[in-house]
Amino acid sequence: MRQASGRATAAAAQRRAFAIAILAAGKGTRLKSKRPKVLHEIGGKPLLAHVIAAAAQVADPKDIYVIIGHEAEKVRAAVADTGVSFILQKEQRGTGHAIKVARDAISKYKHVLVLSGDVPLIRAETIRRVRDFHQKRRAAMTVLTAMPADPGGYGRVLRAKGAEIAAIVEAKALTKAQHSAREINSGIYAFETKPLYRHVDKLKTANAHREFYLTDMAALLGKAKQRVLALPAGRASEVLGANTVAELVQLDADVRAQKAAALMSVGVTIYRPETCVIDAAVEVGADTVIEPFVQLLGTTRIGPDCRIRSYSVISDSELAAGVTIRNGCIVDRSRIARGATVGPYSHLRPDSEIGEGAHIGNFVETKKARVGKGSKANHLTYLGDAAIGDNVNIGAGTITCNYDGAEKHGTVIDDGAFIGSDSTLVAPVRIGKDAYVGAGSCITESVPAEALAIGRGRQVIKEGWVGDRRARQPRATRKD
Numbered sequence: 001m002r003q004a005s006g007r008a009t010a011a012a013a014q015r016r017a018f019a020i021a022i023l024a025a026g027k028g029t030r031l032k033s034k035r036p037k038v039l040h041e042i043g044g045k046p047l048l049a050h051v052i053a054a055a056a057q058v059a060d061p062k063d064i065y066v067i068i069g070h071e072a073e074k075v076r077a078a079v080a081d082t083g084v085s086f087i088l089q090k091e092q093r094g095t096g097h098a099i100k101v102a103r104d105a106i107s108k109y110k111h112v113l114v115l116s117g118d119v120p121l122i123r124a125e126t127i128r129r130v131r132d133f134h135q136k137r138r139a140a141m142t143v144l145t146a147m148p149a150d151p152g153g154y155g156r157v158l159r160a161k162g163a164e165i166a167a168i169v170e171a172k173a174l175t176k177a178q179h180s181a182r183e184i185n186s187g188i189y190a191f192e193t194k195p196l197y198r199h200v201d202k203l204k205t206a207n208a209h210r211e212f213y214l215t216d217m218a219a220l221l222g223k224a225k226q227r228v229l230a231l232p233a234g235r236a237s238e239v240l241g242a243n244t245v246a247e248l249v250q251l252d253a254d255v256r257a258q259k260a261a262a263l264m265s266v267g268v269t270i271y272r273p274e275t276c277v278i279d280a281a282v283e284v285g286a287d288t289v290i291e292p293f294v295q296l297l298g299t300t301r302i303g304p305d306c307r308i309r310s311y312s313v314i315s316d317s318e319l320a321a322g323v324t325i326r327n328g329c330i331v332d333r334s335r336i337a338r339g340a341t342v343g344p345y346s347h348l349r350p351d352s353e354i355g356e357g358a359h360i361g362n363f364v365e366t367k368k369a370r371v372g373k374g375s376k377a378n379h380l381t382y383l384g385d386a387a388i389g390d391n392v393n394i395g396a397g398t399i400t401c402n403y404d405g406a407e408k409h410g411t412v413i414d415d416g417a418f419i420g421s422d423s424t425l426v427a428p429v430r431i432g433k434d435a436y437v438g439a440g441s442c443i444t445e446s447v448p449a450e451a452l453a454i455g456r457g458r459q460v461i462k463e464g465w466v467g468d469r470r471a472r473q474p475r476a477t478r479k480d
């Protein structure tokens, strides 16, 4: 017992030694968007939420400081539930300025890991690697670097000797000779806070953007005889930034590809995975087949042995085993039980519950509707605010009239009832067990169990009517 708590205390001390600062105050001018850059999404989740999720695996949320500025309140609200702290950088005068603004909070820690709100694919294990390398090598500054195929607009790392860095030069400031430098600065660093804050006020704004660059700390600390080291990342793809829409879309594709690969590794078949959009939190069981151009979003959970046919979009829904979703369905915040079949072209709106083995067919819309075991609504139907029992047959074109212009009302259809085609059920109304409703009925009153209800004008036949009319109007000719 004592030993365990001793270890826990040591771990807590270790955590307090490191703060994590996430730079997220910038506007993201290159995205040309109203939305702040760090709230743009990849894999269905804001960039900043990805970075916080990785950071939270390494440090307590209370030791994570997100530096916000541009649209600060929006950014804060989007990630407030993670429990991290926020520091306001009112004017965004550069990455170095952001770290200056955070001085009071950060200087309480021995070290700080700096992450970028727009470098979203960083993994917790890489953050740990930076931390451990930095500590072991007793560096004042450690820079995570990479060698992407195209170093493009990234800052370049100029090495001194071995792992030591002489300077980081922004792409725009590279001299001709420096252009061949291929090692990029990922924007992810570890600093010992004492030397950082002793020298940070020496940063100057004599550069293309008239900003305080955090990158200049490399040369500043080097000059002050402090150790500045490079740590190459295992894979360059992990530290790519999202500065332009093209970069964002590429990162999104990477995240989706990883998700599809993860699902395939647990036995899900995804045809043409590059056409599917599957959010990170989605779960799918083995032997389920996902056809091209399917979207599975939010918290969707799909059981084993299902088939999701092309062009269906399923959000925040639960599908049990053996469910078939035929082409072109929209399923939103709904539940579908084992063996049910939906579609083609069905729209399950929120709070639809489709029972075991039930069939929801072509152009059927449901909303707040429970459809019991084995029941069928195969064609052209609207079921809203309805509680439908087991083995009910809903004929083509049936409408539950749930809205009277002011309020919504419920329809109840008990087990075994048969609703003839083109019926309108004017709620509130109840159709009893095993009752029949004749086709084309407008039902305004409840129908008792086992009864037949017919609510339509009686058919009239007028024998010889056409000849009679001809006699009355000899010159009338038919236009058709």
Ligand code: UD1
Binding pocket: 023, 024, 025, 026, 027, 037, 038, 067, 069, 089, 091, 092, 093, 094, 095, 096, 097, 098, 116, 117, 118, 119, 153, 154, 155, 156, 168, 169, 170, 184, 185, 186, 187, 212, 213, 214, 215, 240, 241, 243
């Ligand atoms: C930065 C680095 C560059 C590196 C690249 C890696 C500098 C000067 N350059 O360039 O060497 O290769 O990241 O992705 O640091 N931010 C603030 N406050 C500010 C300015 C920026 O919080 O005043 C935040 C931004 O929201 C962003 C991050 O800092 O999340 C990086 O800023 P950004 O302008 O994207 O820097 P880069 O030009 O990409």
Ligand code: CA
Binding pocket: 118, 241, 242, 243
């Ligand atoms: Ca950037």
